[in-house]
Amino acid sequence: MGLADQDMRAAIAATRFGLGAKPGEIAAARRDPQGFLTGQIRRQGADQPAGPPAATTQRMAEFRDYQRQQRQARLEKAADGRPPASAPGTTDGAGAAMADTSAQTAVRDPVKIVGAMLRQDISSDFTARTQLAATTDAAFRERWALFWANHFTVSATKAITGTVVGPFEQEAIRPNVFGRFEDLLDAAESHPAMLTYLDQIQSIGPDSPAAQFARRGGGFGGRLQPVANRTVGLNENLAREIMELHTVGVNGGYTQADVTEFARAMTGLSIGGERDGAFGVAIFRERAHEPGERTVMGVRYGQSGRAQTNAILTDLAAKPQTARFVCTKIARHFVADDPPPALVARLETAWTASRGDLAKVAEALVSAPEAWAPAPQKFKTPYEFIVSSYRAAGGQPAGFPQFGPILTALGQKPFSAPSPKGWPEDAQSWAAPDAIVKRMQFAQAFSAAAARDRDPKALAAEALGARLSPETATAIARAESRAEGFALLLMSPEFQRR
């Protein structure tokens, strides 16, 4: 397969590496398609969505107040002799949420008011992020950030993490995506959102002073929901997922014993409660830390306290298995579900030579010939499809209701990846018959609103450039309305792929 010509390379730069071409974008990339991408790499990281930055601590305080009000309301109702209300948001907060953005629902109930505010926070975080994706001139930079947000998934499937997925991306991910992997790893794993999502905040060393105190009948201060007289101990969820999903990968050579040792080392990593004077902030509780030396993947860690976790994370970040695992994921995300081994090898070489400098890895990606093969190998995820539709139209969603529900219907509920593994990458997951029908329904409705007085032939040329096939061009030219022509563009085989 020879190198694509310059027009094809410009189209690939905007659609495969970026988020789909806006009008004028392919023309802007044409002079130097690769330089168009490398010019988007910058030390200070990815762009931040517009609007006031959402702070994790504030969101956690709001959620705490919400839970208090819920409890209060339940107590009052129970005292009235009426059945207690079910607890909205206890398991699936975001989901509930986004189904109705309920400024209009039951305005007097304080629980509902706060609940609506929280849902509003989540949907406006997601909307701001989507508007950034729809409008940015540096779409490769944004795609790179989205890759890492998915690699370090925090999901709103847990109610308490729903309101902090947005802040997590802004605080831990975006500033670090062109720095060293080790720093990104540390920022992600020690962020309050991750500590909460993967249950680290409650994990306590079984032989720590805090556990001994609790066994004598004392409470354990500082959790979001202190519960008296409960057993305290290890929770190995975060330790396992760091190894399996974030660093060395499931075949990285660790055992159950390594997971447990790592979990023991991480005890103490937690977030502050009111008694700590640092509510919702990541802190290290010496008293909850399991004392003693740990052995993880054959290495002994004699450090005490937080330094032990730092040393293990540093070693995990530097392992060749981590370079292999993460570079394979990058190649899979950007280029093909089954990526060319030569491409993975190039990325690994860049990773190893730069000691995990993600800017260098990004440069290696966009300079790899394998990444520019003309035939598109990737089927767009629902988010990519929706964002690229807005970009093709040269617009952006006005608000959450325009695009949130359709993402849910297509299987990609906003901020709600089904597991810590994040969203799937492969075409098989997203191209189910039902999903294709729903994409078509979206394309119909979207085009009816977006294509009123536009020429769909010109929009197709802007959106796909040299990737536009004669068959699709003909079908669009024969469409009986502008809306139908635009819908055909959005549903064409080449627009559905990148």
Add this chain to the structure above:
Amino acid sequence: MNAPLSRRTVLAAAAGFGLSLQLLAVPAIAADSALNKRRMIVVVCRGGMDGLTVAPPIGDSDYRGLRGDLALDGSALPLDGAFALHPQLTAVHAMAKAGEARIAPAVATPDRARSHFEAQDVLETGAAGVYSATSGWLNRAVETLSAHRKVDALSIGATAPLILRGKAPTASWSPGRGVDAEARLPSLLQDLYRNDPLLGPALARGLATEAMAKDATAGLDGGPAMMTKASAGAAPARPGAQQGREAAHNLGASLAGFMREPGGPTVAAISLDGFDSHAGQAGLLNIRLAYLDAVLDGVRQGLGPEWKETVVVVATEFGRTARANGTGGTDHGTASTALLLGGALKPGGIVGDWPTLKQQALFENRDVAPTLDMRGLFKGVLMEHMGVDRAALDTTVFPGSGAVKPVSGLI
């Protein structure tokens, strides 16, 4: 309607009429006409569902000690002296009392890595290890059966589960608003996709399923508007427990609706997410099991007379630690409980052996020990109920599984 003839009774009848050996080959067709009506549904509970919560071993003297506050005592619904069901599983309990539900309390896939994603891969591909197959065992079972009779398969949910991916074409459906039959776009796209191996078949099947959905979901409580509020494939999106149960019930009922349509699917898969209970397990599983129960109840009611032709298998990728952890939950473990339900099921006790929770019986001093290979359970249902032959089961459907015997006596 008469009870379906089993292959054995047909053969016996043929022998009784003194038919020649040559003709004995033919009754396979007669047997197939009974097999044609058989239906099988697989429910995959993702996240590692805790078997000791689904079916607490109330008669096991170590249970309370290991589980502490998580032990379900008086509230569980007793099956016998040894096992009970979680209090939310009321419909399953009623089925069990009617001889239409059984538990397999210590099943596991061959995978021992305790990774959700590896274990789900192994559960769904039916392979002996991870990364050794890319298609799902249920798809390969459909492929095998399709050589003999028409078998259609459907997955419920917005994304296609691995268990039904593969060469045999399958349909998928999730609640939505239906296709405008008047629009030109579907036929224009079918034309544009004629050389597209991914999008062409997917759109064609999607449109066919939508057409069927109009009838399949007609007459449900709340109707299609209610259905759109269930996020298919996951737990219902609405938080209110009652609304959630209704949506889950409707999801099960619409799956049943599809299966009752003329030419509808006879094999189906549905996924329920959210069973990973590292912390706050009691509340979390209360909700998830209520949804599971409602889906199963919806299936049973929706299938009506077809229920007696049906077997439903509920399985998860692994169980959880026998001991409660330090955070009111449990961590990744090994064996868990599978449920078998359906009017076609033969009544009986537990399926497989109970290893007990004695310390020396625990797997790696931590998990419920597996006594039954999950593939044996699936093979038993596929063989006795769906008529897949043993050779295909051992080589194609569950490759290299000749040593894993199908569980017998289920049907």
